[in-house]
Amino acid sequence: MAGTMSAQINKDRIDANTIPLSSILVVDDEKEFIQTLLKRLRRRGLQCEGVFSGEEAISKISAREFDVVLLDMKLPDMDGNSTLVEIKKIRPATRVIILTGHASVNEGLEGIKNGALDYLMKPVEFESLFEKLLTAAGITSCSQSSHVIDTRK
Amino acid sequence: MIINALKNFFCSNKERSETEICSLRRSFQDHYKSFRSLLTANNIALELMAEMDETLREGQPFSMAFVRGHCTALTVNIYKMIQHLHELSNGKYAGLARVFDTVSEKIEGIIARQPKIAKGEFVLSMAEVDIYSTDQAGGKMANLGEIRNRVGLNVPDGFVITAAATKYFMDSNNLQDEINRRLKLMDDGDLEDLYTTSASIQQLIANAHLPEDLEQLINKQYEDLALRSNSRVLVSMRSSALGEDSSSISFAGQYRTQLNVTDDMLGITYKEIVASKYKSQAIVYRMQRGFRHQDVVMCVGCLSMVDGVVSGVMYSRSPRDPRSEWVIINAAPGLAGQVVDGRAMTDFFRVSRKSPFKVISREIRTHASSTMSDSQAAELADIAVRLEEHFGAPQDIEWSINDKGKIIILQSRPLAHTAAVEEQPNNDETAESFLAGGVTASTGVASGIVHIVRSNIDLLQFPEGAVLVVAHPLPEWATILNRAVAVVSETGHVTAHLATVSREFGIPAIFGIAHATEKLKNGETITVDALGRRIYEGQRDDLLKNAAPPSNLMAGSPVYKLLEEVLRLITPLNLTNPASPYFRPSSCETFHDITRFCHEKAVTEMFSFSSRYGFDEKGAKQLVGDIPLQWWVINLDDGFREGLDLKDKWIRIDDIVSLPMLAIWEGMTAVEWKGPPPVNFKGFGSVLFQSTMNPSLDPAVRSSMSSKSYFLISRNFCNLSVRLGYHFSLAEAHLSDLLTENYVSFKFNGGAADESRRFIRVNLIREVLEQYDFRVEQKADALTARIEKKSAPFLIERLKVLGYLLIHTRQIDMVMGEQGMVDSYRKSLMADLEKIVNPAKENVT
Known part of the structure; x- marks a missing residue:
């Protein structure tokens, strides 16, 4: 039984064909962070873009739909929660995951109240972030995704 | 005047x-x-x-x-x-x-x-690493090199980026000063601050520039590895910190491990792993276990990925019994990571340590069939015994079996005997416990309120002294283990990192209690009996009183x-x-x-x-009159009545006008000193103020010291030092019309023969002082008591208490052996004080 799994293990990236195309928007003012993250996400077959400010995020989201938005709370132009509210106004169905370097219970609670799906703290292990993104994008259910991650660890 | x-x-x-x-x-x-x-x-x-x-x-x-x-x-x-x-x-x-x-x-x-960092190569291939490279490669990789090159077992091929390389990287970016600055500013009692500081430091390191020469060396090693492997292999990158993996200090699961790293991500991943030294749980762990941040230096192993079909952890002996004659193996399908991160259920084998390494018992919990054959279990046990013999101590080994059936060793380190508990079959459940079952991940009994952690927001709100209740024992929960009194998890087993850290911190933990997050309610008080694998409602003092005292971490x-x-x-x-x-x-x-x-x-x-x-030689005048002991008075300013003949070497209490001294004196003399033996000053002092700092002091030396007790006074001030040789005790007070300048302070050093008696006395004095509004701080057997910014009449009553105690606590020596005597003594003491002190003189502000 374990043998059947081995075929899937360690074949690097999840084969792009096995994951339906989905789109992720990463909003963060840290350029290096965005670059590394986008590289890793693309390698795993996810379509993604990055922007550095709240304004850019809102105009991107007005222009087209994203499955998941990964949102930093400290942005150069506006704070994360107001960005979140704007995003939800434009596209209520967009799922937003907060990813912040400034841990704060109040900010987190407000985020959840404003409709954020999850509150993550930097730095997050890529595998567990990837798992959350897949779940949020509706590509895998919770149990399936954790199964995928487990066998890949 | x-x-x-x-x-x-x-x-x-x-x-x-x-x-x-x-x-x-x-x-x-x-x-x-x-x-x-x-x-x-x-x-x-x-x-x-x-x-x-x-x-x-x-x-x-x-x-x-x-x-x-x-x-x-x-x-x-x-x-x-x-x-x-x-x-x-x-x-x-x-x-x-x-x-x-x-x-x-x-x-x-x-x-x-500063820690000494071994000079040398920035990168070493696994063929060059053995136990003697520990200072360069870190314990984990040095052990793995030893297993490959001297024991001759299979380990993944690869290379190590050394401590010298990390130092070079950190130095060339001038990172350490900035990191130290941020750590110094951090309030480690504040979880939000802890996470924010941890994130900012890690980002600082991840964004720093990797020197080109170092990057080239890393890439060159990778090319050599790819050549040997005939393919552009994926690697796993693992931390191997200096100082890791000593027997009682595990650093379990704190740092980052990145699997499936491609060649273009080597540099970025390397920096992330170096940065993971500052993960929040690693910061907390080092503080808790007494490591300086600067002494931990990250080395990073880059090893080709293993196609693990079955993986697990084994112990060359039972962690509970170093003489046990069997090897313990936990196995699960897939790679080893899930076994140590506590998520997977594992099959459990107990295998004889003697050839032909028979399977003594097994528990299959993963799937319907077993994860591995008896012959594989025997082969693993053989390896465990060989590794124990080679390293000279029981080992905790991570292993994988690949699709060709080859056993590959991923890690071996000394087995921690920190009261780890072997898995036992579940006892019968009694009706009185609220929840029961699972395994004892760490023994002990503790009580606290339930705090279920499902999200990071729950985590950030974790109250001090609560019971951590989770679905899975993930390693990152270790960040709050210094605040938790116990851990309850729905899944997981004794080999999980969180179990190891719980054992090290001495926190009881039960893993594998089904539906714990549903049945337990936030805020309710429970008692966790980890050895009995039971959870009780409320605080169960009957169980708690049997809990072992905390060990010195x-x-x-x-x-x-x-x-x-x-x-x-x-x-x-x-x-x-x-x-x-x-x-x-x-x-x-x-x-x-x-x-x-x-x-x-x-x-x-x-x-x-x-x-x-040019006046009176000694300055000090001896008090005369019908008084116990010998006391000397020095007038600092205006403490004697006007018109006193200053040529006299003697002084009577009536000649003194120092308010605080008179108050102390009143307390000293209000009740007649009854206690035998008749006390001269030396006797008084030696009993009351015997030093604890130097117990071996020669009594002959002590008795030769002609110490005196002095009142240094002015009208508003008194400093009474009762001194003996190398130690002294102080009462000091300043009384005036200005409340902000008023204070009474008292220092008392326990100093009797043995520690328990010393503490009984100090505790009793503390009790009395607290009753009379003193703010008392007790440090071991030394006690400091203060009252500040109160009116003079209020403080005068408190000085009487001090005066009384200075004389009469002498008697405690005779009674402090037995609690009953102490109680009756306390009663007579409080009765005396009630007569002397006028509590009605409350503070007037």
Whole structure:
């Protein structure tokens, strides 16, 4: 039984064909962070873009739909929660995951109240972030995704 | 009034002019000010020393910041004492500055000591690594190299980026100073601050520039690896920190491991792993276990990925019984990561340690069929025994079996015998427990309120002293293990990292209790009995009283040793006898010696002020009258009644007008001293103030010391020091119309024969003082009590309490052996005090 799994293990990236195309928007003012993250996400077959400010995020989201938005709370132009509210106004169905370097219970609670799906703290292990993104994008259910991650660890 | 007093003071001499008197008055007041400042610095210094001493003994976690902060404060106060003595004595004891410089430089040297980082190659291939490369490759990779190159077992091919490389990377970006600055600013009691600081430091490192030459070396090693493997292999990158994997210190699962790294991500991933030294759980762990951040240096192993079909963890012996004759194997399908991160259920095998390594028992929990064959289990057990023989101690081994059936060793380290509990079949459940089952991940009993952690927001709100309840025992929960009293998880087993850290922190943990997050409710109080694998509602004192006392987590750790080393320069007292010719600055070896010397000489200088200006030789007058013991009084300013004949060497209590002294005296004499044996001063002092710092002190030396008890007084001030040889106790008070200047302070050093008696006495005194509104701080057997900013009438009543206690606690010696006697003594003591003290004189503000 374990043998059947081995075929899937360690074949690097999840084969792009096995994951339906989905789109992720990463909003963060840290350029290096965005670059590394986008590289890793693309390698795993996810379509993604990055922007550095709240304004850019809102105009991107007005222009087209994203499955998941990964949102930093400290942005150069506006704070994360107001960005979140704007995003939800434009596209209520967009799922937003907060990813912040400034841990704060109040900010987190407000985020959840404003409709954020999850509150993550930097730095997050890529595998567990990837798992959350897949779940949020509706590509895998919770149990399936954790199964995928487990066998890949 | 002061002028009058001084006129009287100096009247024994020939007539003086007004200006002479004026300058004398100023001179006296300067002396008096220096003297009081010196006493203050002395008190602070002794308190700091007691605090450091107690911290070392108590075993509560303390950080480098504590050691650094206390040493700095102590150094400042010792320096102040030397300065004040300098003022008092007109620079008579210049030699002290030299001693001070020597001692403080040594202390500074110890605190600022930098870890030695082995010089050498930045990158080493696995073929070049063995146990002798530990300083370069870190424990984990050095062991793995040893297993490959000397034991001859299969390990993944690859290379190590060394400590020298990490130092080069950090230095070339000048990162350490900035990191230290951020850590110093961090409030480690504040979880939000902890996570934010941790994130900012990790981002700082991840964004730093990787020097080109280092990057090229890493890439070159990867190309060699790809050549050997005939493909552009994926690698796993693992931390291998210096100082990791010693037997009782696990650093379990704190740092980052990145699997499936492609060649273009080597540099970025390397930086992320170096940064993971500052993960929040790693910061907490180091503080808890007494490691300095700067002593941990990250090395990074890059190993080709293993196609693990079955993986797991094995122990060459039972962690509970080092003599056990079987190997314990946990196995699960897939890679090893899930076994140690606590998520997977595992199959459990107990295999004989002797050829042919028979399977003694097994528990299959993963799937319907077993994860591996008996022959594979036997092969694993054989390896476990070989590794134990090679390394000379029981081992904790991570392994994988690949699709070709080959066993590959991923890690081997000494097995921690920290009360790990082997899995046992579930006991029958009794009706009274609320929840039962699972496995004992860490033994113990604890009670607290339930706090279920499902999200990071729950995590950030974790209350101090709560029970952590989770679905899975993920390694990142370790960040709050220093706040939790117990851990309950729905899944997981004893080999999970969180179980290891729980055992190390001495926190009871039950893993594998189904539906715990549904059945337990936030905020309800429960008692977790980890050994019995039961959870009870409410606080069960009957179970809690059997809980083992917490162990000293810090003992033997680097920060603990550092504090010990520093204290050797601080607390030992070599200057014990003021009458000895060796009682001089050049004999001072420690800060304690300096405080002792400064205090002694300052008192002498104050006493001799009068003689220097040509009056009465001793300055001190002995109290006469129908009084117990011998007491000496020194008038600092206006403490004697006007018109007193100052030539006299004696003084009566009626001649004294110092308000605080009179109050203390009233307390001392209100109830007749009954306790036999008849007490002379030496007897009184030796019993009451025997030092604890130097228990081996020769009694002959002690008895040769002619110490006296002195009241230093002015109308509003009194400093009573009851001294004996090398130790002293103080009562001090200042009473005036200005509330902000008013205080009563009291210092008491326990100092009787054995520790338990000493504590009974100190506790009793504490109890009494607290009843009379003192703010009491107890540091080991030393007690400090204070009341500040209260009205003079209020403080006078409290001074009576001190006076009474100074005389009458002598009796506790005879009774403190038995609790019953202590109780009856407490009653008579409180009854006396009720008669003496007028509690109606409440504070008027």
